[in-house]
Amino acid sequence: MRALPPEQLPELAAELRAAIVETVSRTGGHIAPSLGVVELTIALHRVFDSPRDKIVFDVGHQCYAHKLLTGRREEFSSLRQYGGLSGFPRRAESPHDQFDTGHASTSISAALGMAKARDLKGEKHEVVAIIGDGAMTGGMAFEALNNAGHEGTHLVVILNDNRMSIAPNVGALSDYLRRMRVSPHYWRFKADIEGFLRRLPGIGEGLSRFAERVKNSLKYLFVPGMLFEELGFTYLGPVDGHDPELLERVLTDARSFHGPVLVHVVTQKGRGYAPAENNPYAFHGPGPFDPETGERLKSNGAATYSEVFAKTLIELAGEDERVVAITAAMPDGTGTEAMARKYPQRFFDVGIAEEHAMTFAAGLAAQGMRPVFAVYSTFLQRATDQFIHDVALPGLPVVVAVDRAGLVGEDGPTHQGVFDLAILRAAPGVVLMSPKDENELRHMLKTALTIDRPAVVRYPRGQSVGVEPDGPPRVLPVGKGEVLREGRDVAIVALGNTVHPALRAAEALAARGIDAAVINARFVKPLDRELILTWARRCGRVLTVEEHAVTGGFGSAVAEAIAAEAGMTLKFLGIPDEFVPAGKPALLRERYGLTPEGIANAVEAMFPERRRQGEQAAAATGNGGHSDKR
Numbered sequence: 001m002r003a004l005p006p007e008q009l010p011e012l013a014a015e016l017r018a019a020i021v022e023t024v025s026r027t028g029g030h031i032a033p034s035l036g037v038v039e040l041t042i043a044l045h046r047v048f049d050s051p052r053d054k055i056v057f058d059v060g061h062q063c064y065a066h067k068l069l070t071g072r073r074e075e076f077s078s079l080r081q082y083g084g085l086s087g088f089p090r091r092a093e094s095p096h097d098q099f100d101t102g103h104a105s106t107s108i109s110a111a112l113g114m115a116k117a118r119d120l121k122g123e124k125h126e127v128v129a130i131i132g133d134g135a136m137t138g139g140m141a142f143e144a145l146n147n148a149g150h151e152g153t154h155l156v157v158i159l160n161d162n163r164m165s166i167a168p169n170v171g172a173l174s175d176y177l178r179r180m181r182v183s184p185h186y187w188r189f190k191a192d193i194e195g196f197l198r199r200l201p202g203i204g205e206g207l208s209r210f211a212e213r214v215k216n217s218l219k220y221l222f223v224p225g226m227l228f229e230e231l232g233f234t235y236l237g238p239v240d241g242h243d244p245e246l247l248e249r250v251l252t253d254a255r256s257f258h259g260p261v262l263v264h265v266v267t268q269k270g271r272g273y274a275p276a277e278n279n280p281y282a283f284h285g286p287g288p289f290d291p292e293t294g295e296r297l298k299s300n301g302a303a304t305y306s307e308v309f310a311k312t313l314i315e316l317a318g319e320d321e322r323v324v325a326i327t328a329a330m331p332d333g334t335g336t337e338a339m340a341r342k343y344p345q346r347f348f349d350v351g352i353a354e355e356h357a358m359t360f361a362a363g364l365a366a367q368g369m370r371p372v373f374a375v376y377s378t379f380l381q382r383a384t385d386q387f388i389h390d391v392a393l394p395g396l397p398v399v400v401a402v403d404r405a406g407l408v409g410e411d412g413p414t415h416q417g418v419f420d421l422a423i424l425r426a427a428p429g430v431v432l433m434s435p436k437d438e439n440e441l442r443h444m445l446k447t448a449l450t451i452d453r454p455a456v457v458r459y460p461r462g463q464s465v466g467v468e469p470d471g472p473p474r475v476l477p478v479g480k481g482e483v484l485r486e487g488r489d490v491a492i493v494a495l496g497n498t499v500h501p502a503l504r505a506a507e508a509l510a511a512r513g514i515d516a517a518v519i520n521a522r523f524v525k526p527l528d529r530e531l532i533l534t535w536a537r538r539c540g541r542v543l544t545v546e547e548h549a550v551t552g553g554f555g556s557a558v559a560e561a562i563a564a565e566a567g568m569t570l571k572f573l574g575i576p577d578e579f580v581p582a583g584k585p586a587l588l589r590e591r592y593g594l595t596p597e598g599i600a601n602a603v604e605a606m607f608p609e610r611r612r613q614g615e616q617a618a619a620a621t622g623n624g625g626h627s628d629k630r
């Protein structure tokens with residue numbers, strides 16, 4: 001491809017676009033982001049020598065042209081299918097995929113790490129991060145810019161500015177980029193300005209401090225990208241991201257600079273495919289569509305869980321003025337855009353900033369509001385500390401609506417929502433629940449907004465069960481499950497969207513001569529211990545079912561509750577379900593029995609008969625203490 005004369009590049013770009021549209025119209029996928037960076041990807045592979053030079057995509061959903069250009073054309077039709085090509089860069093898939101991605105705002109950190117490794121190993125190659133203006137709103141990106149500017153390590157960051165996150169991009173940074181885009185400058189102009197300033201009498205070489213300040217102020221006036229310059233980057237841009245020759249020139253320039261360089265490239269999301277150009281929002285990551293017309297192939301049926309959530313949220317927000325909704329750049333996916341339309345003052349899109357969103361919600365709750373942060377399970381992982389430290393510890397009534405909890409599908413391992421319970425369950429004092437259907441989701445949202453403590457409702461992606469609402473949303477008894485089917489042989493304890501399949505399984509089992517009880521747990525925390533224990537004892541066999549990792553999930557919670565009932569004696573010694581107060585570690589270990597004596601006592605308590613015998617022996621000899629305790 002490097003040998004192609006420049007006049008053939010538009011043809012190559014058109015071929016890549018045709019291949020992307022053809023495949024994605026069948027598989028679904030991130031078409032608009034990928035179409036927008038076709039020329040940029042060509043330029044990257046002509047200027048840089050991948051895989052020797054490291055090209056690191058952010059989020060990674062814009063990598064389709066990269067995949068086509070790096071030996072994966074034959075398999076491209078298997079994109080996002082089971083056993084096929086990933087929709088994101090995967091190290092295991094190709095040496096050209098330098099970093100596994102799926103979540104936003106990681107590329108500059110990863111690229112800086114690679115650049116540092118290069119320097120430490122005495123190697124000579126380039127490292128390039130490609131990050132969108134949406135991903136640039138994430139805290140990690142700022143942390144990395146801050147660190148990279150300080151380190152002064154050479155790396156190239158390409159800011160792919162298409163004005164869009166999934167929805168139109170938001171925030172002060174987005175406004176800043178917009179101002180730069182409309183300025184008529186481009187990167188050569190910056191050099192001209194600097195040269196001009198240097199030639200000004202009294203402002204050139206050997207500047208007084210005053211003159212230095214004047215120069216800097218003039219720079220602010222004329223030179224775009226000062227924000228990045230102040231952070232220690234050389235800023236080049238803005239550059240038209242659909243002009244192949246210009247792109248090659250600026251990227252070649254960027255290579256030659258010392259230290260970190262930021263190239264601001266302006267692209268059009270969905271470029272070259274009219275339906276995506278006209279509606280980049282809908283074509284960010286659509287399902288299958290008709291490639292001729294762009295019409296989405298719609299499946300009819302029950303409302304999605306997100307739609308039911310959004311409708312209920314509006315209803316409950318109408319009853320309570322304190323209810324506000326927060327999204328981290330997913331107004332459409334989470335359904336919170338309904339709130340934006342109905343109550344714009346009470347809706348906040350904070351950008352791709354889950355960490356900030358959680359603590360922002362905590363701040364709102366601390367002042368008496370009732371924030372609902374709707375977030376996909378996989379992206380909630382980002383806000384783990386903010387949930388534990390800022391919401392759970394002070395016990396603030398933040399509602400976390402965990403959408404896409406469970407199996408998510410074609411986006412693959414970075415997007416499956418199977419860790420939220422394991423993460424959140426450790427936090428003392430929180431209420432974790434999951435509805436068996438959309439009707440229960442309504443009640444759980446009402447419950448979450450009514451109880452005065454941190455509450456989490458997790459529900460799956462896609463269509464709901466299709467049940468009718470049984471009256472207005474109502475408060476459920478916290479920590480209570482329900483028995484949906486009685487049985488003698490085994491207790492199936494199911495959570496969320498596994499409850500209905502469990503009921504069907506029980507029917508099938510009846511035909512096989514197994515009488516299964518089915519319990520809808522509803523709450524992971526507080527767990528309905530009593531109910532589960534009753535049925536565990538009654539049946540002697542328990543199967544837990546959840547769309548979540550078994551490690552640390554709902555089943556683990558049940559196991560903890562019924563461990564004592566199992567044939568062998570099992571106890572858990574560790575930190576009980578509470579926040580640990582301040583104190584010297586030795587004292588705290590005493591408190592929790594994590595000392596040799598504490599452990600010995602815990603073990604001894606597992607031998608009640610021995611203890612009784614010991615006590616009897618002590619009584620007989622007149623010795624009141626434990627005879628075997630040293």
Ligand SMILES: Cc1ncc(C[n+]2csc(CCOP(=O)(O)OP(=O)(O)O)c2C)c(N)n1
Binds near residue numbers: 134165352
């Ligand atoms: C931590 C995290 N939160 C949310 C998302 C969902 N998400 C995927 S792409 C995207 C928008 C990215 O916008 P931008 O970086 O500008 O790239 P573009 O799609 O415009 O090329 C969002 C919010 C994500 N991938 N990671």
